[in-house]
Amino acid sequence: MRRLLILVAILAGFASLVRHFPLAWAGNVLPDGIATLSGTIWNGQASGVPLLGDLKVEAGLGSASLSTPSGNVSFSADVAPGGVEDLVLSMPVSQLPTSDARLSGLSGRFSLRVDEAQIDDGACLSATGTASTDVLASNRDRFGWAGPALSGPVDCVGGRLRVRLSGSDGAQTVGVIITTGLDGVYQSDVTVDTTDPAAGNALALFGFSPTRDGAYRLAEQGRWR
Numbered sequence: 344m345r346r347l348l349i350l351v352a353i354l355a356g357f358a359s360l361v362r363h364f365p366l367a368w369a370g371n372v373l374p375d376g377i378a379t380l381s382g383t384i385w386n387g388q389a390s391g392v393p394l395l396g397d398l399k400v401e402a403g404l405g406s407a408s409l410s411t412p413s414g415n416v417s418f419s420a421d422v423a424p425g426g427v428e429d430l431v432l433s434m435p436v437s438q439l440p441t442s443d444a445r446l447s448g449l450s451g452r453f454s455l456r457v458d459e460a461q462i463d464d465g466a467c468l469s470a471t472g473t474a475s476t477d478v479l480a481s482n483r484d485r486f487g488w489a490g491p492a493l494s495g496p497v498d499c500v501g502g503r504l505r506v507r508l509s510g511s512d513g514a515q516t517v518g519v520i521i522t523t524g525l526d527g528v529y530q531s532d533v534t535v536d537t538t539d540p541a542a543g544n545a546l547a548l549f550g551f552s553p554t555r556d557g558a559y560r561l562a563e564q565g566r567w568r
Contacts, residue, residue, distance in 0.1 A: 430457040436478045451481035465525045466502035486545035530564040
């Protein structure tokens with residue numbers, strides 16, 4: 344998850360660039376060694392950005408638009424002092440910015456759309472958006488079990504970003520809640536309610552435990568940086 348923090352730092356850096364142009368453009372608006380800047384603020388590029396690769400930069404009055412070229416990972420966003428608008432990210436689950444070995448080699452994609460987010464001094468004040476993934480539906484051949492596609496809202500609670508995903512396919516229901524902040528602290532709570540006997544073996548590989556009502560649950564907390 345460290346690379347996700349770096350991505351957030353990059354967005355904040357470009358927001359600072361917009362606020363302090365042209366001084367910030369001539370100085371160091373991004374964390375040291377994160378990316379190489381070229382061109383101008385009006386038509387430039389940030390090369391070698393972790394997770395994203397190359398970013399096209401186009402600035403206007405009070406905001407900057409960032410986007411990646413067409414590829415396996417796609418990203419675009421408008422950043423301004425105090426927030427982000429129209430952020431769209433789509434990428435393979437196997438390339439998510441985490442060192443969790445349980446996700447290595449998984450099929451499927453993760454998508455995130457944030458219509459608007461307000462951030463102040465590292466705290467998420469408000470956010471509206473959606474997230475989705477088909478990771479549970481795309482790995483039947485690997486685990487002998489498949490779950491439903493998941494989707495749900497993105498918002499802020501207690502200064503932290505929260506993602507709530509859910510999905511069902513008739514025989515089973517899955518719910519996921521993840522909260523995280525720029526301090527690196529995260530909490531996740533995943534519940535799988537299923538009657539498929541193959542689910543138990545697959546979920547055990549990820550650390551799920553059966554509950555008294557016959558479901559499976561995995562609750563974790565820690566730091567991702």
